[in-house]
Amino acid sequence: MKILGCITLCFLIVSSSFSQVLDVSNLIRQGDEFLAQKNYLRAKEAFSQAVKMGTNNSQAHRGMGDVYYSKANRSAFKMAREEYKQSVNLDSNNAKGHCGLARCHLMFREFDEAIKEAQKALEINPNYAEAQFVIAGVYNNIAADKFFNDESQVKKMIDAYLKVLEIDPDYESAINNVSIEYARKMQYDKALEILLKFVERHPKNVSVLLTVAKTYRLKQEFGETQKFCNRVLFLEPKNKNAKELIEIARKGEIKRGEILDLTNEILGELLKTGNNFERGAAQKLLAGKNSEVITELNKKNEQNISDGMTHFLLALAYSLNGNSGQASSQSAKAIGFHYQDKYLEKFHKLAFQYDLSLTPFIR
Numbered sequence: 001m002k003i004l005g006c007i008t009l010c011f012l013i014v015s016s017s018f019s020q021v022l023d024v025s026n027l028i029r030q031g032d033e034f035l036a037q038k039n040y041l042r043a044k045e046a047f048s049q050a051v052k053m054g055t056n057n058s059q060a061h062r063g064m065g066d067v068y069y070s071k072a073n074r075s076a077f078k079m080a081r082e083e084y085k086q087s088v089n090l091d092s093n094n095a096k097g098h099c100g101l102a103r104c105h106l107m108f109r110e111f112d113e114a115i116k117e118a119q120k121a122l123e124i125n126p127n128y129a130e131a132q133f134v135i136a137g138v139y140n141n142i143a144a145d146k147f148f149n150d151e152s153q154v155k156k157m158i159d160a161y162l163k164v165l166e167i168d169p170d171y172e173s174a175i176n177n178v179s180i181e182y183a184r185k186m187q188y189d190k191a192l193e194i195l196l197k198f199v200e201r202h203p204k205n206v207s208v209l210l211t212v213a214k215t216y217r218l219k220q221e222f223g224e225t226q227k228f229c230n231r232v233l234f235l236e237p238k239n240k241n242a243k244e245l246i247e248i249a250r251k252g253e254i255k256r257g258e259i260l261d262l263t264n265e266i267l268g269e270l271l272k273t274g275n276n277f278e279r280g281a282a283q284k285l286l287a288g289k290n291s292e293v294i295t296e297l298n299k300k301n302e303q304n305i306s307d308g309m310t311h312f313l314l315a316l317a318y319s320l321n322g323n324s325g326q327a328s329s330q331s332a333k334a335i336g337f338h339y340q341d342k343y344l345e346k347f348h349k350l351a352f353q354y355d356l357s358l359t360p361f362i363r
């Protein structure tokens with residue numbers, strides 16, 4: 001009887017422990033479901049209960065970290081960081097815990113630690129897009145600290161975002177961030193290639209449709225801008241951003257026409273009254289050899305033999321190439337050289353105003 005009693009007691013203990021493990025697993029599953037629904041209060045209740053059951057479950061602490069992280073304030077990030085640390089201490093193969101810890105380090109600008117934890121998550125799960133996104137976020141912050149002027153850091157950032165998209169082509173934040181960076185670099189076709197592939201798969205995604213429209217605006221293809229804005233308005237008839245963008249596109253189309261008309265008028269005048277160099281440049285520009293002229297004139301700048309005329313011709317070339325920023329900048333430099341041309345002041349004012357209307361989209 002004593003033996004039977006011991007066996008029964010052991011069975012009850014094992015059964016109780018097994019039941020407790022099942023209960024904890026169910027609570028974690030429920031917590032994750034509530035997180036997905038953004039019901040953070042219920043998620044916290046589930047994960048807290050799982051932690052209190054004392055099974056030292058790494059996913060329970062990871063869940064608590066996710067809940068605190070969702071509050072998006074400094075004190076909550078600190079609590080999240082501690083929960084994630086407990087999670088990975090209990091299970092070093094917990095990819096989600098390492099990724100959560102990496103996100104917290106990123107928020108506190110602890111970049112080396114962020115990359116270290118994200119890489120641990122990727123070693124465990126090479127297809128973990130969110131961990132790769134943290135690494136991209138680190139490079140984004142470093143590039144931003146240098147006002148995106150350090151091309152080596154910008155390249156690291158772009159490459160990291162592209163790795164995210166290799167893992168998950170539908171990772172929307174990576175798509176938006178890398179397309180914005182391409183747009184900032186005036187590589188509009190690269191931006192549109194990524195954006196339009198996403199739109200093919202998700203034709204009702206309003207956020208990305210608007211980004212496509214904005215990119216076409218920067219590319220100065222105003223018809224395409226309006227087309228994608230109309231797609232947004234079909235889905236959301238009251239969308240203010242789309243309505244405003246259509247109006248901007250209409251005005252931009254008018255201003256673009258004005259600056260091109262003025263550019264061609266100036267080139268025609270240079271053919272009649274300019275010196276040999278000016279006439280030669282004007283002929284090439286009217287023949288559509290904009291890039292050739294830009295290369296030649298920039299070589300003069302690099303050799304420090306530029307003058308007001310060089311900068312004004314560059315402004316005209318950039319205008320024809322659709323680079324309103326450089327058209328404005330180069331015409332300003334021509335004014336700084338006191339270059340005398342009856343069109344210069346008018347051209348610069350028009351180029352500056354036009355460029356100003358395009359730039360708000362960029363970072």
